[in-house]
Amino acid sequence: xxxxxxxxxxxxASTGGIRAIRIVLxxxxxxxxxxxxxxxxxxxxxxxxxxxxxxxxxxLPTMTAIARQPVExxxxxxxxxxxxxxxxxxxxxxLSVDDRVCYVRPSADVLFESAADVWGQGVIGVILTGANxxxxxxxxxxxxxxxxxxxxxxxxxxxxxxxxxxxxxxxxDHVLPLVEIGSLLNQLCV
Amino acid sequence: MHASExxxxxxxxFQEAIKRRYGYDFSGYAEASFKRRVIxxxxxxxxxxxxxxxxxLIYDPLLIREIIGKLSxxxxxxxxxxxxxxxxxxxxxxxxATWPSINIWIAGCAQGEEVYSLSIILRESGLYxxxxxxxxxxxxxxxxxxxxxxxxxxxxxxxSKNYLLSGGIGSLSDWVTTxxxxxxxxxxxxxxxxxxxxxxxxxxxxxEMQLIMCRNVLIxxxxxxxxxxxxxxxxxxxxxxxxxxxxRENLEYSAVSAEFSALEGSRGIFRRGSRG
Numbered sequence: 483x484x485x486x487x488x489x490x491x492x493x494x495a496s497t498g499g500i501r502a503i504r505i506v507l508x509x510x511x512x513x514x515x516x517x518x519x520x521x522x523x524x525x526x527x528x529x530x531x532x533x534x535x536x537x538x539x540x541x542l543p544t545m546t547a548i549a550r551q552p553v554e555x556x557x558x559x560x561x562x563x564x565x566x567x568x569x570x571x572x573x574x575x576x577l578s579v580d581d582r583v584c585y586v587r588p589s590a591d592v593l594f595e596s597a598a599d600v601w602g603q604g605v606i607g608v609i610l611t612g613a614n615x616x617x618x619x620x621x622x623x624x625x626x627x628x629x630x631x632x633x634x635x636x637x638x639x640x641x642x643x644x645x646x647x648x649x650x651x652x653x654x655d656h657v658l659p660l661v662e663i664g665s666l667l668n669q670l671c672v
Numbered sequence: 673m674h675a676s677e678x679x680x681x682x683x684x685x686f687q688e689a690i691k692r693r694y695g696y697d698f699s700g701y702a703e704a705s706f707k708r709r710v711i712x713x714x715x716x717x718x719x720x721x722x723x724x725x726x727x728x729l730i731y732d733p734l735l736i737r738e739i740i741g742k743l744s745x746x747x748x749x750x751x752x753x754x755x756x757x758x759x760x761x762x763x764x765x766x767x768x769a770t771w772p773s774i775n776i777w778i779a780g781c782a783q784g785e786e787v788y789s790l791s792i793i794l795r796e797s798g799l800y801x802x803x804x805x806x807x808x809x810x811x812x813x814x815x816x817x818x819x820x821x822x823x824x825x826x827x828x829x830x831x832s833k834n835y836l837l838s839g840g841i842g843s844l845s846d847w848v849t850t851x852x853x854x855x856x857x858x859x860x861x862x863x864x865x866x867x868x869x870x871x872x873x874x875x876x877x878x879x880e881m882q883l884i885m886c887r888n889v890l891i892x893x894x895x896x897x898x899x900x901x902x903x904x905x906x907x908x909x910x911x912x913x914x915x916x917x918x919x920r921e922n923l924e925y926s927a928v929s930a931e932f933s934a935l936e937g938s939r940g941i942f943r944r945g946s947r948g
Contacts, residue, residue: 549891550898550925562920568704577920578705579888580746581712596704599676627674 488630488671489604490516490553490573492597494590494620496523496612498640500535502660503610507558508539509664511672518542518558519567519575519597521590523614526564533560549577561588568596584616594620598627605629606670608663612644621652630670632656632663682722683710689726694736696810697873698743700897713742741813748785749830750823750844752887753919754837757789759938761839764914765797768882774803775881777908779872779901780889781807784818785831789838790885791861792847796840800864806879808870819867821857828855872901881908887940888918899927906931909944916941 495502499522510518524532530546537544537558544558553559553573561567565577566588576596583589590609594617597605607624609617611634625631633654636642649657656666683706690696698706714725728735751757768774774794781787787807794800809815823831828850835844848855870878872889884905890898905915906928915932919939923929932942 547920548924549921550895565920566705568702568708570702570704576702576704577891578708579748579891579918580705580708592708595676599680599704599707602674623676627676 486515486671487604488516488606489601490569490597491518491606491608491667491671492521492590492594492620492624493518493608493610494521494593494612494617494644495610496586496614496616496641496644498611499523502634502640503536504539505660506608506610506663506667507537507542507544509661509668510540510542511668512541513556513672514542514668515555516671517553517555517573519547519553519569519593520558520560521567521588521593522560523586523588523612523616524563526587532563533558536560547575547577549575551575561593563588566592568592569600570596571600573600584614586614586616590617591620595623598623598629601629603628606632606667608632608634608667609645609648610634610660611639611641613641614644615647617644618648618651621648621654625652625655630655632658632666634663635659679707679711679722682726683707686710686722686726686729689730690736690739693730694733696740696871700873700894700900702892702894705892709743713739716742737812741811744780744782744809744811744814747783748888749827749834750785751789751831751834751838752785753939754834756887756916756919756938756940757793757834757838759935759941760790760916761793761797763935763938764883764916764941765793765799767912767914768803769797769799771882771910772802774799774883775879776803776805776883776885777879777881778805778807779870779884779886779905781809781818781867782814783823784821785823786885786887787818787865788821788847788857788861789835791865792835792840793838795847795861796842803864805865806881807865807867810869810871810873812869815867815869819862821862823855825850825853825855831855872904873897877904877908879908880910881913882910883914883916884909885916887916888921890921891918895925902926902928906944911945913944914941915944
């Protein structure tokens with residue numbers, strides 16, 4: 483059996499993202515072996531239900547990230563509202579209340595850049611709909627280390643700004659409609 | 673080598689320099705966040721590389737206070753996570769009232785937002801006169817600002833909303849005055865507050881506490897340093913004393929977890945030694 487190329491998936495979305503993330507996660511195979519880390523921009527006052535909403539169609543256990551939690555394959559970790567989520571060596575999760583990045587916390591750049599530092603070429607970064615530039619630098623960090631970049635086709639995204647700015651700054655290995663992203667992840671990772 | 677790995681080398685050298693030159697040990701900090709903070713520090717000074725920052729750090733001792741200020745815990749809000757302060761009002765305050773005198777330690781007080789939030793709760797519940805708050809931080813810059821108790825006016829609306837959500841029985845304007853684009857907390861709120869420098873990395877226990885608040889500080893620490901800080905908290909707390917961490921922090925991955933129990937229905941509030 484070939485050694486697995488990828489070790490983790492990071493996904494980010496902003497406006498329109500709840501629906502988009504549900505569609506991507508809903509297509510993930512129940513045997514998906516990698517951890518999936520998710521940033522969805524929300525109001526800082528958002529309650530605790532974000533993870534269960536995002537995971538409602540997902541066959542993998544989906545949870546709100548806890549500080550220092552070990553990162554395990556086959557699980558979905560969602561950044562809590564008002565906290566940055568980072569990956570530390572281990573790999574383990576870390577949270578931070580440091581300044582907003584691109585006006586948001588949690589920020590996709592923070593997650594993606596830390597994931598690139600820990601997993602190097604083993605990261606798949608996915609940028610979905612949003613009206614923000616967050617995630618572009620993060621995806622650039624991933625692709626500069628030979629990780630894989632997947633961007634939702636801006637033409638079909640509810641808000642095109644986030645996928646478009648990621649495409650302009652970082653470029654992509656795949657630009658796809660939402661419904662094809664989950665199956666590509668299955669093909670690459672399962 | 674990837675550019676980001678070059679920065680890792682620079683951050684390690686910066687860390688070594690600040691320890692050897694000024695005695696501040698950041699080796700127990702979680703790496704990813706610390707790296708981001710050092711990069712943000714470099715940007716704030718306009719240096720092209722972290723190595724330039726390190727050079728200035730070594731040769732310009734006047735900068736260390738500002739550097740420590742910028743590397744320490746960021747600004748908070750008054751009554752941040754109002755639900756937590758509601759739990760403090762409703763669950764913790766009635767228990768604190770059973771002690772004849774009440775010592776409270778706010779570890780990592782940053783710019784004092786939580787010090788004054790707690791002072792207001794103590795005043796509104798009639799416990800302030802027998803309470804004493806020790807507000808500590810390892811940044812002298814932060815302590816000076818905390819002692820001033822002045823915040824930008826643009827925060828007033830959020831603070832006020834948080835205050836009400838926390839179960840406030842009056843109005844935040846009872847406790848702050850507004851003017852010159854700033855809000856200033858009433859001086860009476862720091863009557864029973866001692867601001868002091870204390871570093872969780874290197875300093876020890878200094879008193880017996882009924883309540884310790886240390887919110888969103890341990891998330892920046894690696895395991896060993898977290899366990900050191902939690903050990904200090906355990907040794908400082910009286911039996912049945914309360915430990916209030918950030919609402920996303922818990923003791924699950926710590927060495928002291930067996931010595932605390934979570935306060936039921938709360939997020940991040942624990943009691944020393946009590947079971948059930």
